[in-house]
Amino acid sequence: MAAPSPQMLTANRLSDGGVLYWKAGAWVEALDEGEIFADAPPAEAALAAAQGFVARNLVVNPYLFDVRIADGAVHPVKEREIIRAAGPSVLWTQKPEPGSRISEEIEYEI
Amino acid sequence: MYRYDEFDARFVAERVEQFRGQVARRLSGELTEDQFKPLRLMNGLYLQLHAYMLRVAVPYGTLSARQLRMLARIARKYDRGYGHFTTRQNIQFNWPRLVDVPDILAELATVEMHAIQTSGNCIRNVTADHFAGAAADEIEDPRPIAEIIRQWSSLHPEFSFLPRKFKIAVSGSPHDRAALRFHDMAVQIVRNDAGETGYRVLLGGGMGRTPYVGYVVGEFVAKPDILAFLEAAMRVYNEQGRRDNLYKARIKILANALGPEEMRRQVMAEFEEIRRSGTLEIPAAELARIDAYFAPPEFETLPDTMPEASAAFAGWAKTNVSRHRAPGYAIATISLKPIGGVPGDATADQMDAVADLMDAHGIAEIRVSHEQNLVLPHVRKRDLPAIHARLGEIGLDTPNAGLVTDIIACPGLDYCDLANARSIPIAQKISRRFADLGRQHDIGELKIKISVCINACGHHHAGHIGILGVDKKGVEYYQLQLGGSGAEDASIGEILGPAFDKDEIAGAVERVIGAYLDLRAPGERFLDTYRRVGIVPFKNVAYREQLHAAY
Numbered sequence: 001m002a003a004p005s006p007q008m009l010t011a012n013r014l015s016d017g018g019v020l021y022w023k024a025g026a027w028v029e030a031l032d033e034g035e036i037f038a039d040a041p042p043a044e045a046a047l048a049a050a051q052g053f054v055a056r057n058l059v060v061n062p063y064l065f066d067v068r069i070a071d072g073a074v075h076p077v078k079e080r081e082i083i084r085a086a087g088p089s090v091l092w093t094q095k096p097e098p099g100s101r102i103s104e105e106i107e108y109e110i
Numbered sequence: 111m112y113r114y115d116e117f118d119a120r121f122v123a124e125r126v127e128q129f130r131g132q133v134a135r136r137l138s139g140e141l142t143e144d145q146f147k148p149l150r151l152m153n154g155l156y157l158q159l160h161a162y163m164l165r166v167a168v169p170y171g172t173l174s175a176r177q178l179r180m181l182a183r184i185a186r187k188y189d190r191g192y193g194h195f196t197t198r199q200n201i202q203f204n205w206p207r208l209v210d211v212p213d214i215l216a217e218l219a220t221v222e223m224h225a226i227q228t229s230g231n232c233i234r235n236v237t238a239d240h241f242a243g244a245a246a247d248e249i250e251d252p253r254p255i256a257e258i259i260r261q262w263s264s265l266h267p268e269f270s271f272l273p274r275k276f277k278i279a280v281s282g283s284p285h286d287r288a289a290l291r292f293h294d295m296a297v298q299i300v301r302n303d304a305g306e307t308g309y310r311v312l313l314g315g316g317m318g319r320t321p322y323v324g325y326v327v328g329e330f331v332a333k334p335d336i337l338a339f340l341e342a343a344m345r346v347y348n349e350q351g352r353r354d355n356l357y358k359a360r361i362k363i364l365a366n367a368l369g370p371e372e373m374r375r376q377v378m379a380e381f382e383e384i385r386r387s388g389t390l391e392i393p394a395a396e397l398a399r400i401d402a403y404f405a406p407p408e409f410e411t412l413p414d415t416m417p418e419a420s421a422a423f424a425g426w427a428k429t430n431v432s433r434h435r436a437p438g439y440a441i442a443t444i445s446l447k448p449i450g451g452v453p454g455d456a457t458a459d460q461m462d463a464v465a466d467l468m469d470a471h472g473i474a475e476i477r478v479s480h481e482q483n484l485v486l487p488h489v490r491k492r493d494l495p496a497i498h499a500r501l502g503e504i505g506l507d508t509p510n511a512g513l514v515t516d517i518i519a520c521p522g523l524d525y526c527d528l529a530n531a532r533s534i535p536i537a538q539k540i541s542r543r544f545a546d547l548g549r550q551h552d553i554g555e556l557k558i559k560i561s562v563c564i565n566a567c568g569h570h571h572a573g574h575i576g577i578l579g580v581d582k583k584g585v586e587y588y589q590l591q592l593g594g595s596g597a598e599d600a601s602i603g604e605i606l607g608p609a610f611d612k613d614e615i616a617g618a619v620e621r622v623i624g625a626y627l628d629l630r631a632p633g634e635r636f637l638d639t640y641r642r643v644g645i646v647p648f649k650n651v652a653y654r655e656q657l658h659a660a661y
Binding site: 060084089 | 136137138139143157158159160161162207208209452523524525529531532534535538581584585586
């Protein structure tokens, strides 16, 4: 049986829906700054702790997702999480909007 | 255009303040997310992949220049400078902050707009033929009855918690530009042998996981009786719709289970019951009052000749200009499908510029089409070259209405929380492959429609070529379907075979179109050729060396 994938914990910020990643009891906006859980027990513990942020009306819908580590960088396994981390893979026209989370490392062409 | 009366204005204003209070209570923690979610959905507010998404209703797809400017203002002030026009003739903003949404709704209310019933298990925004009131083949403008249905269905106490969402479309023409047969219910204006106009009511159509083409449940409903008839059909559905199974809850499942004959019998029984009570007959004076809002503009007497201009204008006019009912006038489609662009997106600057164009040429209203384009319904033919030139300056002169690059695509995994794969990049890739205009004209009418989840927002079942994105272990794949149609010859596309990966799908589409060019008889559209020769010749070329996998 293959070893389970490492996981990360994500949620949306309540006030604006922004994507957040768990890092040592707090939240950050960049995927590559988030905490990676190699094993299930700490991942589940973080998910349980995230419920406290839900209860305090700071985030909604926290959940764990699979990642892989390649070339020293973290990559979500599923396309959905890649796009969620990077922002839409298509930007309106040729003009990136201010505040877009598209980063050079994750941007790609289909 | 319909204008709010005092009741409408007060109702919408109260609803804004009610939602402002609900948002405040959510942010303070008085409401949990589980409690708040149905409330925000009733106001068109979703939480998507990256942010909230606000879906604003555009009733029967009609907007004034003032309303279009407001949409531009909201895009600029509260969002990221653009909006997305949808296959339900609505507009979606992809980046609003929850804390701003009450203010957005308050601003919308100042131009008689809202986001009510753009989500939830209720009767959604009523859609209409985007050529309504202008089409040469039209019997009557269908928007008065659309407005009456809108008023009747807004917060209807009996139909606010249906088994599932419910979508109604209306048309006044024999040529179906509103995909009537793919709606939960549809109302088509028809004329009987005595020369009277009335309503044909269709029911049970739908896309999604289990697509069905709707059938006629009322062949000729007299005008005063239409609400009673619709209410009767809604009651049959509300009572017997499958509330036990989300995937079987739409009326199409009930309609298919009962069959046309039994459905008609039950609807007629309810209809007679309602008629006996006499409560739902529309007074002639009220019909006339609503009709007056949609009176056509006073058309000038003009020569019915198309002005001569540049070759670029002639190319645009060939595809994007349609025949109008009044001599000297035309209908102009503004394509929101630039080559390689995002289908249905428009920037705030473009919306403002189009509103200015409307004012400059005395065009009071604009339409959003279910094909994700904009339509200027009443344009003097002599004004067309100037309009085309201005559209060119703002990047909206793509001459491709109805051609292979006029692709419908849902927002897909780039935005949507329900999506299984991306749709926009596939549309862009296909669009770029067929960028050559001569090639597009050679191919002729061809409707490509892309969805990436079973909700089928991109109408893939009704595409001449339909594409459905699926997720296989986290990787995007795309199924091809051929032979669908959303027009009066409605049909559901047939799945070609195994799905293609994201790098193969555009090539497969190109090979299928190549097969059509080889096989077509003179005058045949893609759909005609497909219906004549069947799926096999297309399958043979689509899979090339992987053909064995297709069988």
